[in-house]
Amino acid sequence: xxxxxxxxxxxxxxxxxxxxxxxxxxxxxxxxxxxxxxxxxxxxxxxxxxxxxxxxxxxxxxxxxxxxxxxxxxxxxxxxxxxxxxxxxxxxxxxxxxxxxxxxxxxxxxxxxxxx
Amino acid sequence: xxxxxxxxxxxxxxxxxxxxxxxxxxxxxxxxxxxxxxxxxxxxxxxxxxxxxxxxxxxxxxxxxxxxxxxxxxxxxxxxxxxxxxxxxxxxxxxxxxxxxxxxxxxxxx
Numbered sequence: 217x218x219x220x221x222x223x224x225x226x227x228x229x230x231x232x233x234x235x236x237x238x239x240x241x242x243x244x245x246x247x248x249x250x251x252x253x254x255x256x257x258x259x260x261x262x263x264x265x266x267x268x269x270x271x272x273x274x275x276x277x278x279x280x281x282x283x284x285x286x287x288x289x290x291x292x293x294x295x296x297x298x299x300x301x302x303x304x305x306x307x308x309x310x311x312x313x314x315x316x317x318x319x320x321x322x323x324x325x326x327x328x329x330x331x332x
Numbered sequence: 333x334x335x336x337x338x339x340x341x342x343x344x345x346x347x348x349x350x351x352x353x354x355x356x357x358x359x360x361x362x363x364x365x366x367x368x369x370x371x372x373x374x375x376x377x378x379x380x381x382x383x384x385x386x387x388x389x390x391x392x393x394x395x396x397x398x399x400x401x402x403x404x405x406x407x408x409x410x411x412x413x414x415x416x417x418x419x420x421x422x423x424x425x426x427x428x429x430x431x432x433x434x435x436x437x438x439x440x441x442x
Contacts, residue, residue: 220375247428249428249430251432256340256434257434258336258338258421258423258432258433258434258435259376259421259430259432260432261429261430261431264428264429266428271428272427272428272429307375307376309375311428319428320366320378320381321366321378321430322378323368323375323376323377324375325374325375326373326374326375
């Protein structure tokens with residue numbers, strides 16, 4: 217399977233714990249995105265990488281959230297001191313760089329986080 | 333704030349009819365709009381992209397329009413099938429960042 221993969225698919229944690237999610241993009245894609253989606257809502261942009269550089273972060277991304285893409289391949293999203301409001305589906309997407317810069321994004325299956 | 337709005341009410345139609353979904357944007361001018369399909373518990377899947385200088389785009393049974401005067405995009409599925417039942421998301425972009433609407437649930441009855 218050469219699609220975007222995410223691990224784990226489900227995570228249940230207690231309030232106050234730290235969690236880390238991993239995303240492996242399609243191998244030739246140099247752009248990687250993280251989104252958060254709650255029930256009945258569309259995905260909300262969190263952050264975006266071009267290769268290993270984090271080029272944009274949403275104001276939604278509080279200082280408890282951090283994302284990395286150390287070698288320009290896989291990425292991790294860490295949430296520290298989780299709160300019940302962090303419960304959501306965390307989606308990763310990747311896209312290639314093409315002329316015109318208007319590229320479709322390929323989404324992974326998501327990691328569903330439940331904070332008790 | 334920049335916003336993409338979709339009809340949050342579910343759209344129920346009969347098999348074989350054309351489904352038309354609406355997307356409106358406010359407080360910004362996206363350079364392009366994208367439409368995605370999302371099934372329960374899965375990530376969105378890209379369907380179509382239309383640029384601001386394009387009026388209409390087609391792909392098989394799908395058609396999308398972009399009206400910059402009305403600040404609206406319409407997404408049509410012709411000859412709809414029960415397998416088309418899903419949530420359809422509209423997303424606007426000016427750079428690489430996409431702003432998504434809440435999606436419209438389409439239910440095609442056999």
